[in-house]
Amino acid sequence: MAKKLCDLSEIPAGATRGVNLDEQRYIVVRQTEEIFVYLNRCxxxxxxxxxxxxxxxxxxxxxxxxxxxxxxxLMDTGECVAGPCVGEFLIPVAFERMDDTIVLRG
Ligand code: FES
Structure with missing residues (x-):
């Protein structure tokens, strides 16, 4: 069964949400209609x-x-563009959007 991260209605456009699930931490980013999910690990x-x-x-x-x-x-790629880890990336997480719900893929 797909694991739910959160409902989109919980995240205003241009905002973020942290989700802890199965001892893993995630960042869900909402830019108007685009959604990005990364591991919450610098x-x-x-x-x-x-x-x-x-x-x-x-x-x-x-x-x-x-x-x-x-x-x-950067919100859309996770690339570090300033600071001590320039050029490195946040780890993207595969997800699916099912109506108002964001679930982990796989
Ligand atoms: S741990 Fe994130 S910038 Fe150092």
Whole structure:
């Protein structure tokens, strides 16, 4: 059975949500209609990115930001574009959208 990450209605456009499921941490990013899901693990030191629950964005809401040392990541590719791990990537997670629900694929 597909494992549910969250409902889209829980995430306003331009916002993020952290989900802990089966001892794994995920980041769900919603940009208007586009959705991206990554493991919540910074490539720099392997720690979660959020500084408060569901808070993953930089001040202007343009990038995902790691609270530990300030690395900035593109929301649509997970590439680090500033900070100590430039050129590395967040790990993307395969998912499916079933109406209002985001589920893990596979
Ligand atoms: S652990 Fe994320 S920038 Fe250092």
């Amino acid at each position: 490539p720099h030191r392997g720690v979660p990115l959020d500084w408060l629950p569901n808070e993953f964005l930089d001040h202007d809401g343009d990038f995902l930001r790691c609270a530990a040392h300030g690395a900035l990541f």
